[in-house]
Amino acid sequence: MTCMKNLKLLILITLLSVTATSVNAEIINKVYAVVGDKIITQYELETLNPKRLQLIYEKYYGEERTEKLEKYYLSALDLLINNYVIEQAAAREGVRVSSKEISGAIDDIMQKNNVDEEKLRDLLAASNQTLEQYKWQIKIDILKARLMSTVFRPKIIITEDDIKEYVKNNSEALELSDMYELRIMTVDTDAELKEAMADFEKNGSFRDTAMKFSKSKNADGGGYLGWIELAFLDAEIRDVISGIKKGIAKPIKGDSGYRVFYVEGFKNKGDIDKDKKDKIVTAMQEKQSVEIFKNWLIEKKKEILIQKKYAN
Incomplete structure (x- = not known):
């Protein structure tokens, strides 16, 4: 009889433990947003820059802490929403970046600057950035570059009149003179x-x-x-x-x-050689590409379902 009571008690404790763990996990890792097929959790937001969060908890109290936390979560949320929209929209265009490519890019950066991962983390921390954020930055930069070269620039047409107008308006910056x-x-x-x-x-x-x-x-x-x-x-x-x-x-x-x-x-300052002309065309394409990308991202945000679940 005593054994039976002990067994029931053990089962009850186990159930309570499991329930508590489940509730705790739900609170700690609640969903902040859904972007297309990606879920942004509290854990992901907090691991984006844990040192910044730690500093907020150590340095601020009361309403000021709440204000700083809200600013952090909203900033991190906007960053990840943008990143996931770019990632998914780029994939629809056939443009992707693998984890292996990102790791390779970071390895190249460390090799060129003669630093190891620990030193890189320290350098990033000095600019209030984490390695996780840096990986995202590299990924988005590669995606943008590929979108620019394969999707946007082929659609941009630069005419001779466009070049003349550009030269006329930017002669000082181009260091052009008669x-x-x-x-x-x-x-x-x-x-x-x-x-x-x-x-x-x-x-x-x-x-x-x-x-x-x-x-x-x-x-x-x-x-x-x-x-x-x-x-x-x-x-x-x-x-x-x-x-x-x-x-x-x-x-x-x-x-x-x-x-x-x-x-x-x-x-005439407008009579430029081929090398300078090519540089001008590239500069014009880059400028137009930035504007095209901006408008493209706005449209993709409308196409890809974005649901914000929480906003601290």
């Missing part, structure tokens, strides 16, 4: 200037006139200066040569005489 092929002649007096100008009008060769009359050190070469960007010239010189495609500019009078410039050649 180019002038210049010669120079310097003379000391009004009389010398008058004689030199008469000679030029007669023979039509600035080179020959400069060789004959110029006091510059490069007079033997006909005063040749070569190709110079307009932006690198003094304002005084820019003023007299701007707009001249070929021909002589108005003499500039200085303390020691006159300087006379001759424009032998001109290149």
Whole structure:
């Protein structure tokens, strides 16, 4: 009889233990959101950055702690929802990234920076990031890059007019400037200037006139200066040569005489070489791809069922 009572008691304790464990697991690992076929649990949110959570519990109390926790959970939840939407939407486009690829990418990063996993974790912690977050970042970066190259960029058409407009609006950032092929002649007096100008009008060769009359050190070469960007010239010189495609500019009078410039050649800043043009096209594609990706993600969030279960 006593044995039977002991057995019943043991069964009751076991049942209570199982029930308590089940309830506890449900509380600890409650579902915060469902994104398509992915479930985001409290455990996943907390393991995203456990040190940040630990700091909140150690440093804050009362309402301030509640506020900090709410901010953490909402931020982590938004991050994971975005990531799962990108992952599932990319898969529908045939774009995937395996765990092996992510591990390989991290190994490459550690090898290039000569660090082990422990050191990498320390470096990430210094920027308030965990290895788990870093893995997600790498995964999303790879997915984005593959989506850009295989899905978005092939749909982007860049015309010559588009390139010209881009150059016009970004010439400073591109460090583009009109180019002038210049010669120079310097003379000391009004009389010398008058004689030199008469000679030029007669023979039509600035080179020959400069060789004959110029006091510059490069007079033997006909005063040749070569190709110079307009932006690198003094304002005084820019003023007299701007707009001249070929021909002589108005003499500039200085303390020691006159300087006379001759424009032998001109290149518009819009006349770019193939290498620079390719870089511009790539930059334009990247800019448009970012906008396309942003709109794509908005649409995918509408297509993929997102259900938020809790919001602390």
